[in-house]
Amino acid sequence: MSNNTSQSCTIAPPNIPSDAGIAGAGILIAFITTATLALLLSSYLTLSTLRPSASSRIISLTTTIVRQLLGGLSDQQLISGISIQSLALARLHTITPYHFFIIWMLSLLSTATNFAALLAxxxxxxxxxxxxxxxxxxxFVNMGLGVVLGVLVLEVQLKKLPETMAVGCVWDEGFKQADLEKEGGNNVLSVVGTIAVIAASAIIFALGTWYLHLRVQIWGRFVRVVSLVILWAVAVAATVRVVTVSQAFGTPSVELADEGERQWSFGQLLSLVLLVLPLISALEIYRGQLKVAACEGEKGEVVESDQVPLTAGGNGKASVNRFTYQPNPWFK
Structure with a gap:
């Protein structure tokens, strides 16, 4: 390891710079909002199976839209969780326990969201x-990264690493626990809680794997509801911790050199603007797929208008009714 890194692991700086790319207000709001929306859609689909109602076109359309939206949100959360955890590990020798802990909490929120979507x-x-x-x-990748991050958080707590040092200093020879013992440390409750979260992540992954590959559905309604409640509890707990310890919304556990995580930039606003995409997707699914107009095909049969080729038929002339154009009802 370089001398600069060893020196930084010997003397704890008085403060650390903010990182709006990890704990900025816009980033946290977008992440939490996406997870909440996915959890609500998962709850709707899961609870709707408890009392199956009479089939109707409205219910069918709603369920189709919800399932497609939930699939996209679940994939987005899964990719976001893997990406942000990979970023934390890549910056192990520069990222501090403050930002590292926020990333771990966001990964737990991502995990709870994805397993709730799996139920539905x-x-x-x-x-x-x-x-x-x-x-x-x-x-598996998401769970593995989460366990690794949890073990590193546990190492930071056990070795009482100061909040202003990089997480990678827990293995550095320049870090002297005896000299810095008064500057950092966590209580026994935090250590036990970290171990419990790591174990819970592994258990949830094992149960989710078994549920995914189960050929015949044997989980009853009660078990699905209990699982959903547990996942909601994990998501709410992770969200509360992120909100309370972040500079953007709460009181950070470490002194930050600036107010960068409270300031709004283009990246923060872009994260919020992208939240409009699920609404646009829902409208496109409803108007573009579920209400697509029918028209006359090549041989007179009725087909969906989006399946009609762009070129004319064999006679070189397109039928008047082949391509359906829906006029604006207010400007016909």
Whole structure:
């Protein structure tokens, strides 16, 4: 390890710079809002199966939109969780325990969101073995990274690493626990809680894997509801911790050199603007797929208008009714 790194692991700086790319207000709001929306959609689909109602076109359309939206939000949360955890490990020798802990909490929020979506969309994944194993691989990577981050958080707590030092200093020879013992440290409750969260992540992954590859559905309604409540509890606890310890909304556990995480920049605003995409997707699913107009095909049969080729038929002349144009009802 370089001399500069060893020196930084010997003397604890008085403060650390902020990092709006990790704990900025816009980033946290966008992450939490996406997870909350996915959890609400998962709850709707899971609870709607408890009392199946009479089939109707409105219910069918609503369920289709919700399932497609939830699938996209679940994938987004899974990719975001893996990406942000990979970033934390890549910056192990520069990132401090403050930002590292926030990333770990966001990864737990991502995990709870994805397993809640699994409860609602498990039949969609079972129908295709490629989608099922892609989901399995992503779940394994997400769980593995979460456990690694949890172990590092535990190392920071056990070795009483000061909040202003990089997480990678727990293995540095320049770090002297005896000399810095008064400057850092956590109580026994935090250590026990960290171990419990690591164990819970592994247990949730094992149960989720078993549920994903189960050929015949044997989990009853009660078990699904209990699982959903537990996942909601994990998500709420992780969100509360992020809000309370972040500079953007609460009181950080370490002194920051500036107010960068409270300031709004283009990156912060962009994260919030992108929250409009699920609403646009829902409108496109409803108007573009579920209400697509029918028209006359090549041989007179009725087909969906989006399946009609762009060129004319064999006689070189397109039928008047082949291409359906829906006029604006207010400006016909």
């Amino acid at each position: 969309l498990v039949q969609d994944f079972k129908r295709d073995w490629v989608l099922r194993w892609l989901r399995q691989a992503a779940m």
